[in-house]
Amino acid sequence: MPVVASVLDLIGNTPVVDVSHLSPNPRVRILAKLESQNPAGSVKDRIAMSMVEAAEADGTLQPGATLLEPSSGNTGIALAMICRLRGYHLKIVLPQNVTAERRQMLEAYGAEIIPSPAEEGSNGAVRLAQKLADEHPDWVFLYQYGNEANPTAHLTGTGPEILRDVPEITHFVAGLGTSGTLMGVGAYMAEHAPHVKMYAVEPPSGEHVEGLRSLDDGYVPPVFEKWGGIDALHGKRIVRPADSIVWTRRLVNEAGIFAGISSGAAMAGAAKLAERLEEGVIVFIVCDGGWKYLSTGAYTEDLETVIDSIEDVIYF
Amino acid sequence: MSNTVNVRIPTVLRPMAGGNSSVELTGATVGDVVGELVGVYPGLKENLVDEAGAVRKFVNVYLNDEDIRFLEKLETAVTDGDEVAILPAVAGG
Numbered sequence: 001m002p003v004v005a006s007v008l009d010l011i012g013n014t015p016v017v018d019v020s021h022l023s024p025n026p027r028v029r030i031l032a033k034l035e036s037q038n039p040a041g042s043v044k045d046r047i048a049m050s051m052v053e054a055a056e057a058d059g060t061l062q063p064g065a066t067l068l069e070p071s072s073g074n075t076g077i078a079l080a081m082i083c084r085l086r087g088y089h090l091k092i093v094l095p096q097n098v099t100a101e102r103r104q105m106l107e108a109y110g111a112e113i114i115p116s117p118a119e120e121g122s123n124g125a126v127r128l129a130q131k132l133a134d135e136h137p138d139w140v141f142l143y144q145y146g147n148e149a150n151p152t153a154h155l156t157g158t159g160p161e162i163l164r165d166v167p168e169i170t171h172f173v174a175g176l177g178t179s180g181t182l183m184g185v186g187a188y189m190a191e192h193a194p195h196v197k198m199y200a201v202e203p204p205s206g207e208h209v210e211g212l213r214s215l216d217d218g219y220v221p222p223v224f225e226k227w228g229g230i231d232a233l234h235g236k237r238i239v240r241p242a243d244s245i246v247w248t249r250r251l252v253n254e255a256g257i258f259a260g261i262s263s264g265a266a267m268a269g270a271a272k273l274a275e276r277l278e279e280g281v282i283v284f285i286v287c288d289g290g291w292k293y294l295s296t297g298a299y300t301e302d303l304e305t306v307i308d309s310i311e312d313v314i315y316f
Numbered sequence: 317m318s319n320t321v322n323v324r325i326p327t328v329l330r331p332m333a334g335g336n337s338s339v340e341l342t343g344a345t346v347g348d349v350v351g352e353l354v355g356v357y358p359g360l361k362e363n364l365v366d367e368a369g370a371v372r373k374f375v376n377v378y379l380n381d382e383d384i385r386f387l388e389k390l391e392t393a394v395t396d397g398d399e400v401a402i403l404p405a406v407a408g409g
């Protein structure tokens with residue numbers, strides 16, 4: 001491997017591992033793309049880099065600038081790494097019900113944390129960040145949920161890598177957050193391998209969010225709407241905490257892949273899909289490693305206890 | 317033909333649904349079940365469906381955890397013991 005000048009040069013080009021022995025259908029292969037191998041530990045390194053570069057290129061981001069971003073963790077951590085190296089100040093609006101490790105990672109990279117109420121979940125963090133951005137027009141608000149550079153990073157990076165490494169792919173499964181991964185990879189496949197079907201998994205986050213006044217406080221990211229949304233997907237399902245944890249454990253115990261809980265959810269979605277297919281090759285995304293979820297007991301504690309306590313934690 | 321399904325109510329809607337976290341209802345399709353739900357708890361109606369009777373944009377309805385927008389939407393048939401979940405759309409990231 002060539003020596004690189006900066007960890008930022010290590011973003012992307014992630015490896016794919018065959019985990020077909022976990023497939024419930026012998027005629028369906030399942031392959032894991034390890035985004036956990038990115039330098040700050042998640043798939044979000046890609047979009048953080050692409051959003052910063054786009055903002056530097058168009059002049060939005062000037063030397064010494066202050067950035068503001070709502071994030072349940074990974075985007076914030078990725079931005080924090082980049083801002084450290086590029087000399088920007090970073091403020092992350094972070095819901096209070098994320099794991100301690102997410103907070104600690106942000107602190108390690110020198111980001112300032114602005115807490116948002118746990119009862120309002122991620123939607124509350126987005127709302128608070130929008131309010132703060134209005135009040136501080138001098139802060140640069142990249143806004144991952146509405147930033148074209150988010151899906152574009154997957155259109156030009158993740159998508160081509162997958163088709164290059166797994167030309168036989170038939171189905172793609174990933175977690176749905178900002179929708180950047182699914183919309184960007186989907187747009188690439190629509191152009192270069194239109195037979196590939198796109199499947200989203202999501203946690204039942206909305207079930208326990210108490211701080212909503214009505215369902216109109218729900219939130220659909222502009223990226224999702226602009227990049228095809230529902231029409232760009234072939235299926236979307238909830239994966240509940242129990243299944244997510246069980247599959248997170250199977251990944252570590254039976255494939256040695258120490259992944260985060262949303263990756264367990266994606267694997268659960270891939271397994272469910274495999275049961276229904278005649279044959280095929282499913283690629284799913286391992287968004288991050290397990291490090292930031294150790295404190296939840298997800299890997300070793302009594303299963304019932306973990307499932308109960310994880311319901312109140314944001315892990316997407 | 318009518319089948320009994322369990323409907324999960326999210327926290328945000330419970331005050332409009334008699335405080336219940338789930339309700340047993342009957343119907344042949346998801347639409348029937350949602351119709352029964354808003355019949356019993358009229359306060360829920362404007363939260364769930366628009367004037368045209370379609371599921372509102374910020375609401376996701378799932379049958380056995382599958383988003384009904386990828387099934388037959390409100391026309392999706394239900395069978396005994398199915399579970400319908402109603403959830404507000406939430407951002408991740």
Ligand SMILES: Cc1ncc(COP(=O)(O)O)c(C=O)c1O
Binds near residue numbers: 073175409
């Ligand atoms: C752990 C984890 N899983 C899944 C996702 C979903 O990715 P995306 O925002 O590209 O939809 C995210 C980010 O939102 C995440 O941090």
